[in-house]
Amino acid sequence: MNAPFYKYGYFGDELYLIAAFAIGIAFxxxxxxxxxxxxxxxxxxxxxxxxxVFKVMFSAIVTxxxxxxYLSWFGVVDLDLVFVNPTYLVPQMTGGLLLGMGFIIxxxxxxxxxxxxxxxxxxxxxxxxxxxxxxFVFGEAYPAIEGFASSTALGTVTLHEALGxxxxxxxxxxxxxxxxxxxxxxxxxxRLAEKAGGAV
Amino acid sequence: xTSVEEYAAGGRQPAPFMNPYLAGIGLGxxxxxxxxxxxxxxxxxxxxxxxxxxxVNALAPAHAEGNTFYEGYLHNGFGHPFKSFLxxxxxxxxxxxxxxxxxxxxxxxxVERGPRIGVGGRLGLAxxxxxxxxxxxxxxxxxxxxQALSGGAVLALGSWAFMIMVFVGGYAMAYFVRRxxx
Numbered sequence: 001m002n003a004p005f006y007k008y009g010y011f012g013d014e015l016y017l018i019a020a021f022a023i024g025i026a027f028x029x030x031x032x033x034x035x036x037x038x039x040x041x042x043x044x045x046x047x048x049x050x051x052x053v054f055k056v057m058f059s060a061i062v063t064x065x066x067x068x069x070y071l072s073w074f075g076v077v078d079l080d081l082v083f084v085n086p087t088y089l090v091p092q093m094t095g096g097l098l099l100g101m102g103f104i105i106x107x108x109x110x111x112x113x114x115x116x117x118x119x120x121x122x123x124x125x126x127x128x129x130x131x132x133x134x135x136f137v138f139g140e141a142y143p144a145i146e147g148f149a150s151s152t153a154l155g156t157v158t159l160h161e162a163l164g165x166x167x168x169x170x171x172x173x174x175x176x177x178x179x180x181x182x183x184x185x186x187x188x189x190x191r192l193a194e195k196a197g198g199a200v
Numbered sequence: 201x202t203s204v205e206e207y208a209a210g211g212r213q214p215a216p217f218m219n220p221y222l223a224g225i226g227l228g229x230x231x232x233x234x235x236x237x238x239x240x241x242x243x244x245x246x247x248x249x250x251x252x253x254x255x256v257n258a259l260a261p262a263h264a265e266g267n268t269f270y271e272g273y274l275h276n277g278f279g280h281p282f283k284s285f286l287x288x289x290x291x292x293x294x295x296x297x298x299x300x301x302x303x304x305x306x307x308x309x310x311v312e313r314g315p316r317i318g319v320g321g322r323l324g325l326a327x328x329x330x331x332x333x334x335x336x337x338x339x340x341x342x343x344x345x346x347q348a349l350s351g352g353a354v355l356a357l358g359s360w361a362f363m364i365m366v367f368v369g370g371y372a373m374a375y376f377v378r379r380x381x382x
Contacts, residue, residue: 003235003236003237003239004235004236004237004238004239004240005236005237005238006237006238006239007238007239013278016238016285017278017283017284017285017288018288019237019238020238020285020286020288020289020292021288021289021291021292022292023230023233023234023237023238023242023289023292024288024289024290024291024292024293024294024295024296025292025293025295025296025299026226026230026233026292026296027227027230027231027242027289027292027293027296027345028292028293028294028295028296028297028298028299028300029296029297029299029300030218030223030226030227030230030296030300031227031293031296031297031300032296032297032300032301032304032306033217033218033223033226033300033304034217034218034220034223034224034227035217035218035223037297037301037306038312039312039313039381040312040314040381041217043374043381044381045370046370046371046373046374047374047378047381047382052217052220055220055221055224056220056221056223056224056227057224057344057348057349058224059220059221059223059224059225059227059228060224060225060227060228060231060349060353061228061348061349061352061353062224062228063224063225063227063228063229063231063232064228064229064231064232064235064241064349064353065352065353065354065355067228067229067232067235067236068232068235068353068354071236076236077235077236079354081239082235082239082240082354083239083240083241083354084351084354084355084356085341085342085346085347085350085351085354085356085358085359086341086356086358087356087357087358087359087361088341088358089357089358089361091339091340091341092339092340092341092347092358092359092361092362092365093361093362093365094336094339094340094365095335095336095337095338095339095340095341095362095365096336096340096347096361096362096363096364096365096366096368096369097336097365097366097368097369098332098333098335098336098339098369099332099333099336099337099340099343099344099362099365099366099369100336100365100366100367100368100369100370100371100372100373101329101332101336101369101370101372101373102328102329102330102331102332102333102334102336102369103329103333103344103366103369103370104329104369104370104373104374104377105325105328105329105332105373105377105380106325106326106327106328106329106330106332106333107312107325107326107329107380107381108329108330109244109333109343109344109345110244110245110248110333110337110343110344110345111242111244111293111343111344111345112344113330114244114290114293114294114297115293115294115296115297115300115301116297116312117294117297118293118294118295118297118298118301119297119298119301119306119307119308120301120307120308120309120310121310121311121312122309122310122311122323123311123312123313123322123323123326124312124326126323126326126327126330127326127327127329127330127333128248128330129327129330130326130327130328130329130330130331130332130333130334131245131248131330131331131333131334131337132248132251132252132330132334133327133330133331133334134330134331134332134333134334134335134336134337134338135245135248135249135252135334135335135337135338136252136256136334137331137334137335138269138334138335138338138339139249139252139253139256139267139269139270139338142267142268142269142270143266143267146268146269149338149339154357154358156356157356157357157358158354158355158356158357159355159356159357159360160355161357162357167355170355171355174355182221
């Protein structure tokens with residue numbers, strides 16, 4: 001058995017799109033289960049009262065990362081055929097900063113605004129209209145900012161390649177960082193709950 | 201937990217949210233399934249780029265044709281821009297979110313906001329935040345799902361730099377919009 005299945009030709013383009021649809025259903029389901037259809041729940045991360053964003057995000061990253069790492073180690077997944085986002089360092093950092101500001105101002109990110117919309121949040125619909133407007137502005141400005149948007153292009157470079165260490169070491173460090181982060185998040189939440197009068 | 205109380209006040213008692221670690225493991229397994237089955241991760245903002253590019257192309261084809269950003273999305277997909285991974289995935293996200301919300305009794309038409317802001321103010325900030333996010337996500341070539349989650353799990357350097365800056369931006373701005381939420 002060789003994976004990624006689609007890249008090895010186990011199924012064609014039509015099944016690829018059906019797989020995308022099915023994966024989307026599961027993605028949306030777990031986002032909503034986690035409470036990410038709620039802007040108040042999401043933004044509480046930035047006031048330290050509910051660190052669910054960090055907890056969910058990092059347990060997801062760790063789960064998928066360990067899965068990919070072990071499956072490639074056992075020779076099931078060919079890592080060279082898995083898409084790794086190419087790095088454009090400065091535009092990505094600038095975009096991340098804008099996106100983080102948009103997150104706390106608007107209350108959602110693109111994926112979570114979709115599950116918020118599907119559970120009835122009117123503000124999520126307006127937020128999505130804002131995303132479309134933002135993308136249109138970006139698209140219209142693209143000829144002028146194309147140089148910056150494609151600057152500091154480092155190609156598909158991973159953390160372990162950049163640091164010159166093994167993938168296993170970075171995987172271990174990410175797991176360690178996540179576990180320490182989970183512990184820290186629970187301490188902060190408890191402190192703030194005590195300060196607020198013991199109501200959890 | 202405020203949102204739960206708020207909903208409860210409206211009548212039916214919604215189910216509590218899932219344990220964040222369990223929900224995260226669930227999301228991680230979905231992401232892993234995507235890597236194994238199709239060789240790519242999740243996303244969201246790209247589907248909206250396809251929508252915008254298609255609209256511009258329908259209204260002003262010559263204008264869209266000269267723009268490499270729009271062209272990239274117009275030539276994506278199997279024969280039609282909408283026959284692409286992210287458009288199908290995003291359609292699924294809407295349905296999956298609805299299913300989970302319906303099963304938990306969390307479907308309710310509401311403008312989510314803190315006690316110290318009006319509906320108009322909240323909707324204005326939602327639009328502004330969305331617009332900033334639209335620009336940011338395109339500049340970063342992905343959003344929280346495409347970059348932070350998917351790129352993070354395959355340890356892409358740029359995705360981790362992006363993720364750190366998302367938290368920096370959020371925490372830096374949080375104080376100024378606190379009246380919206382708290």
